[in-house]
Amino acid sequence: MKLITCGLPYANGKAHIGHLRTYVPADVYVRYLRMMGEEVLFICGSDCHGTPIVVNAEKEGVEPRKLVDRYHEHFKKVFSAVGVEFDYFGRTDSDYHHEMTENFVKKLIENGYVYSKEIELAYCPKCKRFLPDRYVEGICPYCGAIARGDECDQGCGRYLEPGEIKDPRCKICGSKAEFRKQKHYFFKLTAFKEFLLNYLDRVKGTENALNYAKQWVRQELKDWCITRNLEWGVRFPGENLVVYVWVDAPIGYISYTREACKEKKCDWEEIWIKGVKKDQIKWGDITHFIGLDIVYHHCIFWPAMLKGADFALPSAIVASGMVKVEGKTFSKSRGYVVWVEDDYLNRGFNPDYLRYYIVNYTSHQKDLNFSWKVFMDKVNNELIANLGNFIYRVTYFAWKNFNGDVETSEFDEEVVKAVEKARDKIIKALENWDFKVASDAFMELASFGNNYFQSNEPWELIKRDVEECTKVIANCLHLVKALVLLSYPVLPFTMKEVAEIIGLEDFRMDRVCELEKVRVIKKPKPPFKKVEKEVVEEMEKIMKERIKRAEMKKAEVVTVEDLSKLDLRIGKIVKAEKIKKSRKLVKLEVDIGDEVRQIVAGIAETYSPQELVGKEVVVVANMKPAKLMGVESRGMILAADVDGKAVLLTPEREVPVGSRVR
Numbered sequence: 001m002k003l004i005t006c007g008l009p010y011a012n013g014k015a016h017i018g019h020l021r022t023y024v025p026a027d028v029y030v031r032y033l034r035m036m037g038e039e040v041l042f043i044c045g046s047d048c049h050g051t052p053i054v055v056n057a058e059k060e061g062v063e064p065r066k067l068v069d070r071y072h073e074h075f076k077k078v079f080s081a082v083g084v085e086f087d088y089f090g091r092t093d094s095d096y097h098h099e100m101t102e103n104f105v106k107k108l109i110e111n112g113y114v115y116s117k118e119i120e121l122a123y124c125p126k127c128k129r130f131l132p133d134r135y136v137e138g139i140c141p142y143c144g145a146i147a148r149g150d151e152c153d154q155g156c157g158r159y160l161e162p163g164e165i166k167d168p169r170c171k172i173c174g175s176k177a178e179f180r181k182q183k184h185y186f187f188k189l190t191a192f193k194e195f196l197l198n199y200l201d202r203v204k205g206t207e208n209a210l211n212y213a214k215q216w217v218r219q220e221l222k223d224w225c226i227t228r229n230l231e232w233g234v235r236f237p238g239e240n241l242v243v244y245v246w247v248d249a250p251i252g253y254i255s256y257t258r259e260a261c262k263e264k265k266c267d268w269e270e271i272w273i274k275g276v277k278k279d280q281i282k283w284g285d286i287t288h289f290i291g292l293d294i295v296y297h298h299c300i301f302w303p304a305m306l307k308g309a310d311f312a313l314p315s316a317i318v319a320s321g322m323v324k325v326e327g328k329t330f331s332k333s334r335g336y337v338v339w340v341e342d343d344y345l346n347r348g349f350n351p352d353y354l355r356y357y358i359v360n361y362t363s364h365q366k367d368l369n370f371s372w373k374v375f376m377d378k379v380n381n382e383l384i385a386n387l388g389n390f391i392y393r394v395t396y397f398a399w400k401n402f403n404g405d406v407e408t409s410e411f412d413e414e415v416v417k418a419v420e421k422a423r424d425k426i427i428k429a430l431e432n433w434d435f436k437v438a439s440d441a442f443m444e445l446a447s448f449g450n451n452y453f454q455s456n457e458p459w460e461l462i463k464r465d466v467e468e469c470t471k472v473i474a475n476c477l478h479l480v481k482a483l484v485l486l487s488y489p490v491l492p493f494t495m496k497e498v499a500e501i502i503g504l505e506d507f508r509m510d511r512v513c514e515l516e517k518v519r520v521i522k523k524p525k526p527p528f529k530k531v532e533k534e535v536v537e538e539m540e541k542i543m544k545e546r547i548k549r550a551e552m553k554k555a556e557v558v559t560v561e562d563l564s565k566l567d568l569r570i571g572k573i574v575k576a577e578k579i580k581k582s583r584k585l586v587k588l589e590v591d592i593g594d595e596v597r598q599i600v601a602g603i604a605e606t607y608s609p610q611e612l613v614g615k616e617v618v619v620v621a622n623m624k625p626a627k628l629m630g631v632e633s634r635g636m637i638l639a640a641d642v643d644g645k646a647v648l649l650t651p652e653r654e655v656p657v658g659s660r661v662r
């Protein structure tokens with residue numbers, strides 16, 4: 001039994017294109033393995049612990065489990081809707097996972113790989129609590145950037161150990177945190193240096209992951225603090241602490257395997273435990289698909305933990321490149337994101353289009369750029385104009401002219417060879433997780449088919465040489481069958497439909513080259529629907545608005561320097577009159593100390609000119625002059641916005657005009 005896993009999605013937000021960047025290729029690989037006759041277990045599940053979930057749950061005023069429930073169900077639904085079909089999708093806050101994790105940690109302790117140490121930790125005197133991970137913000141000790149407690153996310157990207165961050169502040173109340181001593185537990189990662197170098201030299205997978213990891217192991221291996229001050233998580237044996245989320249999350253691969261095996265009647269110990277010996281590496285038939293951002297955890301922490309607790313080791317680690325959106329680095333907070341449900345599925349796009357885009361845009365290890373224009377081009381000019389066109393014109397021709405029944409005993413050598421070549425290329429590519437090459441190969445075969453059809457002109461042949469025409473169409477149907485099978489891992493929804501049209505029931509790789517009669521048993525329809533320009537423009541508009549909203553949100557955060565740019569002063573209104581033809585505007589003369597300013601203000605709906613005279617107000621004195629209804633205004637009056645009506649801000653007691661507001 002082969003075990004294939006995907007990095008666990010964190011149950012703290014919705015599914016986006018970054019998730020699919022890893023999961024779709026993993027699903028393609030699983031479908032391919034099954035076509036090759038392999039027995040595969042494909043598992044994943046929600047990562048439910050850690051401070052971000054607790055922090056967000058606190059913000060929403062709900063229990064962490066409630067938040068997790070919501071996103072867990074969301075992920076399950078979305079993955080299945082895009083055809084990523086896991087055999088088991090578990091959650092790390094389940095009892096079976098807690099039990100597996102506790103046993104795992106006990107094994108590490110028993111084997112002597114865990115020790116305790118007093119460390120200095122950020123503590124908020126106001127909130128009266130220790131501040132683990134996301135509860136604290138401060139300065140990265142390596143690069144000086146503003147960092148979170150566990151990660152220098154805006155600077156050097158380093159993983160930070162508890163207590164490492166400088167100038168810590170409490171994220172909840174903003175107070176300056178102090179350092180206090182507390183006993184925590186450490187995993188002896190440094191004891192695994194030789195093992196890791198040896199393991200990373202031999203494990204299979206993508207170079208991007210392995211090269212980074214080797215570099216890290218050579219440079220900066222440190223023992224790893226594996227406990228946290230939290231309620232939410234897996235309890236560390238005998239202490240009022242939980243294990244760090246990055247300890248328990250990957251153990252999910254094991255606990256989910258065990259649960260999946262209960263349903264599938266397989267032996268989880270066969271995969272993870274049996275045959276393990278202390279002094280050698282036991283290779284499990286385990287492949288982890290991950291994103292490039294979690295290489296450190298999967299190539300360093302995880303193999304060391306597995307070795308330390310007497311488990312088998314993954315035989316391959318496959319990392320996908322990162323995602324860009326419209327040419328910019330993927331970022332939820334800046335609006336460069338594609339939400340799978342809201343932006344894609346709910347708008348009725350065929351999931352196969354996105355699957356094709358993800359595997360075909362670039363190689364698995366490189367950065368993928370998602371752009372709606374490119375999306376439209378890839379669907380319309382590649383899937384439809386090439387693959388869909390060939391399948392439809394052949395099946396339709398056979399249906400119309402032969403009633404779907406096309407018999408021949410003669411297969412063209414060039415056709416037979418082209419199919420074999422494509423199959424060999426695809427198998428070789430997928431064995432190396434080269435999804436781009438594999439998907440290019442079936443598109444090349446479709447091009448070959450279109451050329452073959454075009455140059456043989458069956459629409460002419462049918463008029464003068466039916467026998468020859470029959471042969472050409474039978475050969476084309478052989479190509480159609482091959483295309484359905486070869487593109488099925490990438491385009492499962494569409495190819496299942498085409499398979500029904502040609503009566504193909506099982507998706508097996510050994511049928512690709514089989515020279516057999518292919519019947520068209522149902523009236524064909526075009527396999528793909530065009531993506532319209534208007535729809536893409538609408539999607540671009542939605543994206544632009546989201547980016548704009550994100551920018552505005554960002555603009556609300558100002559520094560002391562920004563604020564000091566404003567010249568705010570107390571002024572006294574000395575004259576006020578309504579501006580004709582305007583419901584809202586009133587023209588004021590305001591004494592701001594060294595001069596009297598003419599200011600137009602939109603306060604006529606709440607104040608009459610008479611009651612304004614003599615009032616002290618806050619004036620923005622360095623506003624750029626503007627004309628309102630043809631009247632010049634040199635300044636601005638501050639007011640509270642109460643349901644669209646202005647209520648003036650005035651000093652609490654009378655002060656000298658011209659007083660500064662700070």
Ligand SMILES: [Zn+2]
Nearest residue numbers: 140143152156
């Ligand atoms: Zn840093």
Ligand SMILES: [Zn+2]
Nearest residue numbers: 124127170173
């Ligand atoms: Zn605090």
